Amino acid sequence: xxxxxxxxxxHTDTAQNQRQWIRKQxxxxxxxxxxxxxxxxxxxxxxxxxxxxxxxGGADPFLAAWMLGWIQHAITHFTNPFFSNAMNYPRGxxxxxxxxxxxxxxxxxxxxxxxxxxxxxxxxxxxxxxxTSFSLFIVLTRLNIRKVAAFVGxxxxxxxxxxxxxxTSHLNLIANPLLPLIFATAGWILFSSRRSLAQGATLGLLxxxxxxxxxxxxxxxxxxxxxxxxxxxxxxxxxxxxSVLSTWQIVRSYAVGAIVTIISALPYVVAFISRRGRYIGSxxxxxxxxxASPTSFFIPSLFTRFSPILGHLQNSAxxxxxxxxxxxxxxxxxxxxxxxGIVAIWRSRGSVxxxxxxxxxxxxxxxxxELGKAVTVSASLSIPLPFRFVAAVPVARDILPLxxxxxxxMGVSVIVALGLHAGIADLRKRDAAFRAWGLSSLLFGxxxxxxxxxxxxxxxxxxxxxxxxxxxxxxxxxxxxxxLTYPLPSADSGQPLLWQAQGGYSFHLIGSYAAIRGxxxxxxxxxxxxxxxxxxxxxxxxxxGTSFDGTSVPSEASLVAEVRYFVTRYKVNAILxxxxxxxxxxxxxxxxxxxxxxxxxxxxxxxxxxx
Numbered sequence: 001x002x003x004x005x006x007x008x009x010x011h012t013d014t015a016q017n018q019r020q021w022i023r024k025q026x027x028x029x030x031x032x033x034x035x036x037x038x039x040x041x042x043x044x045x046x047x048x049x050x051x052x053x054x055x056x057g058g059a060d061p062f063l064a065a066w067m068l069g070w071i072q073h074a075i076t077h078f079t080n081p082f083f084s085n086a087m088n089y090p091r092g093x094x095x096x097x098x099x100x101x102x103x104x105x106x107x108x109x110x111x112x113x114x115x116x117x118x119x120x121x122x123x124x125x126x127x128x129x130x131x132t133s134f135s136l137f138i139v140l141t142r143l144n145i146r147k148v149a150a151f152v153g154x155x156x157x158x159x160x161x162x163x164x165x166x167x168t169s170h171l172n173l174i175a176n177p178l179l180p181l182i183f184a185t186a187g188w189i190l191f192s193s194r195r196s197l198a199q200g201a202t203l204g205l206l207x208x209x210x211x212x213x214x215x216x217x218x219x220x221x222x223x224x225x226x227x228x229x230x231x232x233x234x235x236x237x238x239x240x241x242x243s244v245l246s247t248w249q250i251v252r253s254y255a256v257g258a259i260v261t262i263i264s265a266l267p268y269v270v271a272f273i274s275r276r277g278r279y280i281g282s283x284x285x286x287x288x289x290x291x292a293s294p295t296s297f298f299i300p301s302l303f304t305r306f307s308p309i310l311g312h313l314q315n316s317a318x319x320x321x322x323x324x325x326x327x328x329x330x331x332x333x334x335x336x337x338x339x340x341g342i343v344a345i346w347r348s349r350g351s352v353x354x355x356x357x358x359x360x361x362x363x364x365x366x367x368x369x370e371l372g373k374a375v376t377v378s379a380s381l382s383i384p385l386p387f388r389f390v391a392a393v394p395v396a397r398d399i400l401p402l403x404x405x406x407x408x409x410m411g412v413s414v415i416v417a418l419g420l421h422a423g424i425a426d427l428r429k430r431d432a433a434f435r436a437w438g439l440s441s442l443l444f445g446x447x448x449x450x451x452x453x454x455x456x457x458x459x460x461x462x463x464x465x466x467x468x469x470x471x472x473x474x475x476x477x478x479x480x481x482x483x484l485t486y487p488l489p490s491a492d493s494g495q496p497l498l499w500q501a502q503g504g505y506s507f508h509l510i511g512s513y514a515a516i517r518g519x520x521x522x523x524x525x526x527x528x529x530x531x532x533x534x535x536x537x538x539x540x541x542x543x544x545g546t547s548f549d550g551t552s553v554p555s556e557a558s559l560v561a562e563v564r565y566f567v568t569r570y571k572v573n574a575i576l577x578x579x580x581x582x583x584x585x586x587x588x589x590x591x592x593x594x595x596x597x598x599x600x601x602x603x604x605x606x607x608x609x610x611x
Contacts, residue, residue: 029395032137035151036130039159042128043167044455049122054498056125056467060492067095069501071218072112074101081105082271086500087489088516089530091481092242094277096268097523098514101172103212117501118146121171129167135177136413144354145421152445153417156452160409161329163318164303164454165322173403175217179410183362189253190232192355193246203302204260211265216399217406222405223369223390224362229254231361237290279523282398283515290324292370292402297329301594304328306455327370327405331468332451333412334443337363340441340460341415344422344424356418356445364412370404410560420445436567445577461573463495464578465603467502472574473601474503475490478609481507484566486587487580488527489513492546495578510570511536534559535566538590543581556590563594567610575608 031042041047044055048053054061066087074081085092096100108120115123133154141152157163157180185203189195211218213541233250236242272278284290303322304469337360345356373391374382390396419441426438465473477483481499487493489511500509511527526548527536533551538559540548554562566572575595579588588606590600598606 001326003574016207019434025141027048029138029141032147032151032154033134033563036137036155036158037126037132039133040126040128040130043124043164043454043456043458044126046122046126049202050460051116051119051122051467053460054118055122055458055460056167056169057084057459058169059463059489059491059494059497059607061121062170062497063513064099064101064169064171065104065117066497066501067098067100068105068120068124069112069117070095070100071102071449072109072504073383073505075109076105080271082268083274083276085277085508086505087497087509087514088277088512089510091517091528092277093512093514093516094274094279095282096271097278099172099214101175101213102552103209104171104175106212108279108545110398112605116496118463118467121268121445123323124171124175126165129158129163129169131177132163132174132179136180137412140414140417140471142360143351144185145417146424149417149420149424151415152420152449153415156278156416156449157410157413158386159454160305160404160452161301161322161327162409165301167458168303168323170323172214173406174216175213176217176406177502178206178213179217179406181204182210182221183225183410186229187358189250189257190229190480195246195249195253197253197256201260202257203254205264208260208264208596209255211261214545215268216403219396219399223396224365224404225343228358228362230465232358245508250530255259255355277517279515279517282521283523283525284398284400290400290402291372291407294375295373296327297334297367298331299328300330300451302326303455304451321542321605322405324402327402327408328452329367329408329412330451332448333416333539335411337415338418340423340444341419344419344441345415346522347422347514352418352421357387358417359411359414359418360590363408366404366407370401370408372401376516384401388553416448429513464580465605468535469502469602470499473605474499474506476599476601476607476609477503477507477574482510482571483507483574484510484535484570484572485575486539486577486584486591488536488548489539490526490543492544493581496576507574510572530563530566530570534562539587542583542587545582556593559590560594563591573610575609577606577611579604579606 016554034295038047054065070084071081082096083092083094087093104124108124112120127368134155137154142155163174180204185199185206189199190205208219210221233242233247237247301322334446342360345353345360346521348356370388370389371385371387373388374384376382387401396539421443423438423441426434426441429435485496485499487495489496489509492515494513496509496511497513500507510530515523515525516528519529530536534554535547537548537551538553540546562574563571575591576597577591580587588598591608595608598608601607
């Protein structure tokens, strides 16, 4: 079989050649890294991470900040990193069942003190697309792809539709620098003539580490790698290009990788199945609204622009949400991959062709899985798809099909890089036909890149209080107190999670925004319903006018009595209120009637200390 060099190896494995490669590539590699960081700063509207708010929209960024800070807190206080009752007190939450990304928290732990939780979160958002692009750039340059082509292809991956759509809230889904290395290492084992157990161990370690960033994407990668590697082995055996010895070496390396993955995943798996705070069932509703459709591959969304000039018009006319229910590929890139990209792969040789075919097969498979269980043709006709079989496996039944869009983007980005690589080579030839083909490849590739131009800057939620002021407020609250807050933690108000994280988790928080165990044992995404329900219903309605658990808001006289009872029953030591939202002053008035006058703090915050 054709050799397929790894990210750690070009054509030889000697340390001298590796050092020479690093010295020769030091300048372009550094330039690429800085360029990707600049693009990431452009995407988020800040190059130096701010401490006055959080990147993204909704409550997800606040939860991500809470998770980052919790890892450092767990390490320094020798407590369980996978379980906490600091939130959703006293029941707590199983963090392994939520988007904790403990590896990111571990990496950032030494910097959380000087940076602060909010700034560390913003830095993580900025670094994630830059590091993801840079990782694929290294892989492509090790395949001897021209640096310009490698830079463009890797930028498409790091700033493509999937990454841009998730960049508004889901840190655990955009920190993907390990995924290109995982697929490159798996290909190296498969196609290189030099195989060792260390290579398999490296693959297993990369998978294990990625599990602690995003278990869902790690499982998706395994789902794709299994048929890709198995199909490649069977095809090579059928063609007679793979000996029995080589097959044994490949299987042995993959087996070592599987063992290392299982060992490294054990702490997470044990925490995931632990009874402490664990919910039973899928966190997604039975009729999952998060899905891709055949049309979503060609219709732009709010997170992509057909061109910078037409971005506003398009975003107003064709709203969409790549973060939850779509996967934009675009007509331009689809045609490029089907024509110029495939031709470029066919005309290439050696490791470049192998990488192209590997990427094309992976992108097509991911595209098919991304559509879900079936494609609906009419009211009475639907075509079943392979994801139906994937979802039948217990460990994979809760994954979202649209997450495979990341791997579609990665495969397409590699193919675009190969197409541009071939186009640049054709431009240098004397033959007019080749030069015309090269020029058309570059023009079509540029058009495809523009069609993926991301909308920027991403949302930024400004906070009404500084980190120092929040720390000062937390010192006013007795340690290990039980605290009721307004706003109540929810999908629309995640601020209390950041207050708690900035305060060093010194108090317990009633309510949560996470997937927690509900009264019936199944998952719920809101604060746990506590009797009397009128208090949580009142705080929820006062903020944004929505209902809590279908409960109506009691009269003011009843509310005053219920607040007093709630405080006594759940041993609430403090009530912290930021009088924002629709009826913030009303909340302050009701609590004052129930408890007494508050302490007025910085930023307009109100604090009631309950004896």
